[in-house]
Amino acid sequence: xxxxxxxxxxxxxxxxxxxxxxxxxxxxxxxxxxxxxxxxxxxxxxxxxxxxxxxxxxxxxxxxxxxxxxxxxxxxxxxxxxxxxxxxxxxxxxxxxxxxxxxxxxxxxxxxxxxxxxxxxxxxxxxxxxxxxxxxxxxxxxxxxxxxxxxxxxxxxxxxxxxxxxxxxxxxxxxxxxxxxxxxxxxxxxxxxxxxxxxxxxxxxxxxxxxxxxxxxxxxxxxxxxxxxxxxxxxxx
Amino acid sequence: xxxxxxxxxxxxxxxxxxxxxxxxxxxxxxxxxxxxxxxxxxxxxxxxxxxxxxxxxxxxxxxxxxxxxxxxxxxxxxxxxxxxxxxxxxxxxxxxxxxxxxxxxxxxxxxxxxxxxxxxxxxxxxxxxxxxxxxxxxxxxxxxxxxxxxxxxxxxxxxxxxxxxxxxxxxxxxxxxxxxxxxxxxxxxxxxxxxxxxxxxxxxxxxxxxxxxxxxxxxxxxxxxxxxxxxxxxxxxxxxxxxxxxxxxxxxxxxxxxxxxxxxxxxxxxxxxxxxxxxxxxxxxxxxxxxxxxxxxxxxxxxxxxxxxxxxxxxxxxxxxxxxxxxxxxxxxxxxxxxxxxxxxxxxxxxxxxxxxxxxxxxxxxxxxxxxxxxxxxxxxxxxxxxxxxxxxxxxxxxxxxxxxxxxxxxxxxxxxxxxxxxxxxx
Numbered sequence: 138x139x140x141x142x143x144x145x146x147x148x149x150x151x152x153x154x155x156x157x158x159x160x161x162x163x164x165x166x167x168x169x170x171x172x173x174x175x176x177x178x179x180x181x182x183x184x185x186x187x188x189x190x191x192x193x194x195x196x197x198x199x200x201x202x203x204x205x206x207x208x209x210x211x212x213x214x215x216x217x218x219x220x221x222x223x224x225x226x227x228x229x230x231x232x233x234x235x236x237x238x239x240x241x242x243x244x245x246x247x248x249x250x251x252x253x254x255x256x257x258x259x260x261x262x263x264x265x266x267x268x269x270x271x272x273x274x275x276x277x278x279x280x281x282x283x284x285x286x287x288x289x290x291x292x293x294x295x296x297x298x299x300x301x302x303x304x305x306x307x308x309x310x311x312x313x314x315x316x317x318x319x320x321x322x323x324x325x326x327x328x329x330x331x332x333x334x335x336x337x338x339x340x341x342x343x344x345x346x347x348x349x350x351x352x353x354x355x356x357x358x359x360x361x362x363x364x365x366x367x368x369x370x371x372x373x374x
Numbered sequence: 375x376x377x378x379x380x381x382x383x384x385x386x387x388x389x390x391x392x393x394x395x396x397x398x399x400x401x402x403x404x405x406x407x408x409x410x411x412x413x414x415x416x417x418x419x420x421x422x423x424x425x426x427x428x429x430x431x432x433x434x435x436x437x438x439x440x441x442x443x444x445x446x447x448x449x450x451x452x453x454x455x456x457x458x459x460x461x462x463x464x465x466x467x468x469x470x471x472x473x474x475x476x477x478x479x480x481x482x483x484x485x486x487x488x489x490x491x492x493x494x495x496x497x498x499x500x501x502x503x504x505x506x507x508x509x510x511x512x513x514x515x516x517x518x519x520x521x522x523x524x525x526x527x528x529x530x531x532x533x534x535x536x537x538x539x540x541x542x543x544x545x546x547x548x549x550x551x552x553x554x555x556x557x558x559x560x561x562x563x564x565x566x567x568x569x570x571x572x573x574x575x576x577x578x579x580x581x582x583x584x585x586x587x588x589x590x591x592x593x594x595x596x597x598x599x600x601x602x603x604x605x606x607x608x609x610x611x612x613x614x615x616x617x618x619x620x621x622x623x624x625x626x627x628x629x630x631x632x633x634x635x636x637x638x639x640x641x642x643x644x645x646x647x648x649x650x651x652x653x654x655x656x657x658x659x660x661x662x663x664x665x666x667x668x669x670x671x672x673x674x675x676x677x678x679x680x681x682x683x684x685x686x687x688x689x690x691x692x693x694x695x696x697x698x699x700x701x702x703x704x705x706x707x708x709x710x711x712x713x714x715x716x717x718x719x720x721x722x723x724x725x726x727x728x729x730x731x732x733x734x735x736x737x738x739x740x741x742x743x744x745x746x747x748x749x750x751x752x753x754x755x756x757x758x759x760x761x762x763x764x765x766x767x768x769x770x771x772x773x774x775x776x777x778x779x780x781x782x783x784x785x786x787x788x789x790x791x792x793x794x795x796x797x798x799x800x801x
Contacts, residue, residue, distance in 0.1 A: 184605075219605045226601060
């Protein structure tokens, strides 16, 4: 069953073409990675899918809902974690999770918040103000926020950005676990080793165009490469 | 380059932005305009006041009065019959005069028999602003001169029948002011003093609320962008209209709280300056009733919503907290201009262009509402409130539209520059 369907997506900022007609689909429970260097169009594509940006041409559907025509319906299904997202500094970690949970569940807020706290794993610091958190703690809180809502589609832009090795590994495990339970994950990363480990399928994007896509192993075999980094280098050169 | 010079140059570059320069220029312009208005008033004070006179007495002391009035003012109507009072008043009104002075029938005999001589002053008041009533001071000075000259006469003629206190101030005065089709048994100065809370307190408080609440909304939008919380908020299952309304309503509540606190503090402050202690507005039919207060409340609330919607629109353009400070400037100006105008002048006495400008600025309407309602000018208040409501609805619709587009996150110019830079790097 297809969760995400992107057809010939074009997104321009004025005269600058950020995304130049990309197409891909993601199945239910799949972890799909958009891989590419800075400025390749990954974040723009994710923002369009997250209903933040308007489309110039093409079509994006999330579980049959058109992201432009049915954006309010789409927002009920997705959870978006921007790369450099922040949280409200005046709230505590728990307060922030409760604030977000209130948009999703009127009755089961407590259960949702407990799940967020478990994912964030901040211990007693969850009751401290967000303003006092380190960069890594904030990121863990935000990952908890993004995944506690049991979204049909989790859109994660550089999910391990700012995390140390141990925390990054922990987050990767959490993402894999939620995918196993049926959540579809679309993530972007410029860390190609990370996506090689996490993603079921990947799309390599450069200058707004998908230059290659497939399963990581199959691509490595196709390009006779030891890792996805090598694949990418060979594809763009 | 010397390190100190290097730092000074960098600091100057950061400090000398349009945000710091523009307010200084505009404030200088505003104070300059106030100065020019004051000069105009000063010139007005130097001109002879236009008066009408009815002298029923026509004896020696009343002749002193008419002689001073003839020398120091421009008499456009003169009569000796009180029956001409109404006609005289119409003449004074038509010729933009200031007052009709009636010297009572027994003016001279009363003074000489140790009773103050009666003068009746019928004022034509044009506006209740601070500047509007300054010109009536010229006539007050004339009356002081009249008293002084009669005193002098009584002392020089060594009149022993007159008590010293009467000799020092030989006239009594009854003031009647015609203002906005109403007859009030007070002088324009006393009326202006009684209305000082409407003239000073309300415009100042409204200006402060708009600036502070507006600043909160603009900063809130800027903080959402600076703290990178906006993107998350926009992908949550919440309607754009709810986000906009939520921000506006929260700031409006804080704004109204400010209003109560400021109103209390400022009214205590102004009481210290009030000259009309002991006079009750209700005794002169100048008090507001409960439906008037309701109208003022509605006008203030809708204006606050309009102001916050405008600030929200400006806030969508803010890139960060610093740029938000620049964006508060237009709102500050739009709040300060009507505050100064309504404090110093009455809407009715303004030139047509200034009237149009004042009406167009939505923040003017609650500032003008209380004074207008005292004189039953419901058309101005209700019309103004409807205008502000339309302004608020249109502005909120624009804000919601902006929230539904990319503009909130990208801003075309910025995006263009960013991507052209990235493109160059990538090549």
